[in-house]
Amino acid sequence: NKTFDYLIVGSGLFGATFAHQATQRGFSCLVIDKRSELGGNLRCELVEGINVHQYGAHIFHTSDKAVWDYVNSIVPFNRYTNSPVANYKGRLYNLPFNMNTFYQMWGTVTPDAAMQKIEEQRKEAVEAMRKAGVAEPRNLEEQALTLVGRDIYETLIKDYTQKQWGRKCSELPAFIIKRLPVRLTFDNNYFNDAFQGIPIGGYNLLINGMLKDAECLTQTDFFQFSRSYDETDDCHVLTDGEKEIRCKKIVFTGKIDEFYNYEYGKLNYRTVRFEHTILNTSNHQGNAVVNYTDAETPYTRVIEHKHFESFGDDVYKNPRTVISREYSTEWTDGMEPYYPVNDETNNRISEKYRERGAQEKNVIFGGRLAEYKYYDMAPIIQKVLQMWE
Ligand code: FAD
Incomplete structure (x- = not known):
């Protein structure tokens, strides 16, 4: 039975970047994910020829040239510039x-x-x-x-x-809210970063490129296995009755409280419910992102996905469009845990888990769920690249 150098739990951006760095250096990686598709929150689904961001719109932005060059070496990025518009009671405002x-x-x-x-x-x-x-x-x-x-x-x-x-x-x-910058220029570019864009062909290409030399198993939950440590071979052994996985190190990107069976309590999240709709029109709102800033509209944003990847007249080449309405809601079990609630109680609990995690032998915790910390995509990549340096 093969012993992998790394078992990577979670195929999101942290796990995928880690697998890419490791396999490029000749280490063997097995990536498992409990979802049926790879890519974590970056995953897109092709609907009507349009990449629909299944877990919320993702716009890559960074001022770190090394990170930008790195992602572009896997898949070139387009020139998408985020310029959201706010709709307040039917009146539009640039943001x-x-x-x-x-x-x-x-x-x-x-x-x-x-x-x-x-x-x-x-x-x-x-x-x-x-x-x-x-x-x-x-x-x-x-x-x-x-x-x-x-x-x-x-x-x-x-x-x-x-x-x-x-x-x-x-x-x-x-x-x-620490700062609310106001710009005294006519500049609708949301980010101040030097680089931004969307992978040409969608985020799945980025993830697939990162995972090309790793072995991947979907619909495989880390917690379906019982875990032991083989001191003779100095490796972890995971078994679920059918499979046995042996690995030198575990990279865990799932929820840290779940890893410790909620011993110090459950961490809380905010989540978003997405309502995806196909419309029989080429151009529904003329922009990728429209924020609804009034109380009467129950959703916070409407995303029109095609505008991330097609520009100008190209928008009209497809007679249909796909929009997602976003509803911000309280998180309960079974929902996607999106945003950590970094209040006093949750920070205290997560700190306990973090201290415990630091003592673990040959287990690396990383990413937004294992660190209980919100990260944009670029900082996740930056972190993994630094770990490997
Ligand atoms: P994830 O992508 O969540 O990956 C974790 C993976 O682990 C998942 O695939 C999950 O299924 C798997 N997993 C968990 N538990 C287990 C288990 N027990 N067994 C097996 N697999 C498991 N960043 C930007 O830079 N720009 C944006 O515009 C942007 N928009 C965002 C919008 C939303 C709604 C959210 C929530 C985040 C956004 N982000 C954005 C942040 C971005 O999503 C994160 O930086 C990125 O997802 C972090 O990757 P990750 O690997 O840590 O987590």
Whole structure:
């Protein structure tokens, strides 16, 4: 029976990058995933000839040239630039907050006029707090009001944030919003990074390229095996009655609380429910991402997937389109755990698991579920590349 150098649990970006780095150096890898498809949250499904991001829209962005060159060496990326639009009660505003937004909101034409408007409203908020005897913003609402003023807060932040967190902004901690950058230029590019885009042909090509030299098993849950350690061969042995897997090291990218059978308690998440719909039109909203920032609309965003990969007139080559409405919801067992809730209780619990994990022999914990930490894609790759350096 073969002994793998690495058993990688999870074929998401962390597991796939790790497998790629390891196999490139001649190490043998077995990648298992409990889902029926590889790729974790990057997985796309081809529907009507369009790559539909099954687990939420993913836009790659980074300022790290090495990371950008690395992903492009596996699959070239296109020129997609994220420029979301906000829809508030049927009126559209460009994001992130910039001169276009201010023109749409107030009709201001010059940077000075826009700045003056924002400053006036910020001062009003600070003055109101001072009158109430409040020195520092006590919650997200006060924080946002003092950073950008009432109009931007009420139109573009308030209801959207409430839908995301399922709680009023006045009941959310101020630290969730540290900065709210305003741009006094006509620049709708959401990211400040030097590089952004989507793999040409979709994310599955990136994952497949990374996993090309690894052995992969889908519909295989790590927890279906019982695990022991063979001290003579210095390797882990996993058995489920049918299969036996032997490996020198385990790279675990699943939930860390599950790894320890929830001994210190269950970690909590926010999740998103996606409603995918095929429409008989070429172009539904003219943009990949539209945020619904009012309270009346129950969903937070509508994603129109074709705009990630086709531009200009090419959009009309396909008579259909696929959209996904996103509903932010509380997480319960059986749902996809998307966003860690890094409040005091959850941080305390995850720290205990982390300390325990650090003592494990020949087990590496990595990725968003094992570290209980939100990571964008580029930092995940950066981390794995650094581990191998
Ligand atoms: P995952 O992709 O979750 O992979 C973990 C894998 O492990 C899964 O395939 C899972 O099935 C498997 N697994 C878990 N437990 C077991 C088990 N017991 N046995 C076997 N397999 C198991 N980043 C960006 O840079 N740009 C974006 O626009 C962006 N948008 C996002 C939108 C959403 C809704 C979310 C949630 C995240 C977004 N991200 C984005 C972040 C990005 O998804 C993560 O950086 C990336 O998924 C992290 O990869 P991972 O391998 O850690 O986790």
